[in-house]
Amino acid sequence: MTGRPLVDWGWVVGHLDDIALATLQHLGIAALAVGAGFAVSFGLALWSVRDRRVYGPITAISGILYTIPSLALFAVLVPFTGLSVVTVEIPLVAYTLLILVRNIVAGFDAVPADVLEAANGMGYTRGQRLLQVELPLAIPLIIAGLRLASVSTIGLVTVGSLIGDAFGGLGVLIKDGIAAFFPTKIYVGAALSVALAFGADIAFIRLQRALTPWARARISGR
């Protein structure tokens, strides 16, 4: 290894388009997983809020899913879904459920009882109350869940490279780097994956600020 630089910048400059493509693919796979996971989790969370009895089983099942290693899950899924993007997305979506369901339920639980009573007493319908009162007030905890889920998903996308070069995003760079004893690819893949995770986190923080102007009033308004 002596004499060789840690990162071969010449290769990086020569393969900017490949790197950009892998990064976009990585982001796309992660976004799809978090988006689908959020949709499923939101439904499960609403069900849990309406009927508390299902909350225990839902968290238990999503907890068990969370403990299954992704490699094992791939092995189980490949016979059914083949070497496809679906095989990659199913574990990624499954891993978001635990975090997202818990946070969304916690968000709805955090809506103060007096606010709900006032909303009922003033004649909100159930749907209006949910969309106009409960959902906005649950946003801080929902977004906290999305931040955790997106960061962990962005890290996990790399294992999708085991299914195929079209499904691993930056993981493909890392895999190739390991196979070819070419550290530059490993460093670039890892660094960009970390950068994506940071970027997603910051984006969600911004989103939360934009959606909850009243939370700032609470801090600065004293």
Add this chain to the structure above:
Amino acid sequence: MSEPVLPQAGLRFGPPPDAGRDARDNAGPAARDNPRPDAQDNARPDPRPDAQPDARRAATVEFEHVTKVYGPADRRTAEARPPAAVSDLSFVVPAGNICVLVGPSGCGKTTSLKMVNRLIEPTSGRILIDGVDIATEEVTALRRRIGYVIQQVGLFPHLTIGENVAVVPRLLGWSPVRQRERADELLALVGLDPARDRDRYPAVLSGGERQRVGVARALAADPPVMLMDEPFGAVDPIVRDRLQNEFLRLQDELAKTILFVTHDVDEAIKLGDLVAVMAQGGVLAQFGPPEEILASPASDFVARFVGADRGLKRLSLSRVADLELDPVGGRGPGRGPGPDTAGTTAAATPDLPVVEPETTLKDALSILLDAGAEAGLVVDRAGRPLGLVRVETITARMRT
């Protein structure tokens, strides 16, 4: 917090023509010694013809044998039934009256209140608003025309103060411009500054201000009926007293039918045109104007609940002007000497404490006792003596 500015005139949503008059005429027993003498004048119709397109007059609220039993409703045997939260409650609150439901905790007063906007459904019996059984109405529509104020206020933290006030108008589909105008009008009415507070969030408000916004929000769609569940219970005594006084002044202008829940007898007596004393199990122990409750409690329970000092409490319902005053300086009897006696009286009664005709008898007695005087000089606004008020005259009033 600065002293709130109360609106002087030009309310756009006062009761429609004759509503205030109806309210007071129907008041019956509530027409007590008129502690709010300007009520009728303020209830005059707004001269602007377009001022109140959808103003409604205050409504009569009637409980008819209302019972609420929690738990399985299908149990028929008496011994298997859980105790009732509200038992066979019947009373009528005439339009424009404040009826205070008061009693110890667990007496079903809040349950009774929540049955009016159907947050709780009665097990049996009916509640009528202006003769219409509320069970026949669509529940959200019913709630949107009943103002609702709770102790914890329940302001929406994610909406601005102006948006909070305009919640029911928005649910009713008013135009944004009209919602905003209405919110500004009501913020001013409850003593907040629309320009400053409209676009802020509730988190910046003090407890008293929050409760004012809560009242403004309940009034927003000009509901004929208001339900208030211990609205002043969570603020300190000084703020509470001020909110109560503002509330009474507001009611003079608005003449709503108000059902008001409290556990505080003094508050009930101060605010109520009618007081419903409730006992454990949701039984109506006594219903009537406050002076009647104080003067002749219907049972030991009521007597104990209103307190051993009910004689003193009665004094706060009357004012010095209600008494037969003794003449000043040995002149003939009558309600005040001529103006020419002003100078001589002051000289003749140099050490007497001075009270005003509007002073409550309770405060007057306190002033006299503090001063160690047997009598006090009653003077009008201009300082002219009207007569003497004696300790024994006041204490005699306690016993009748």
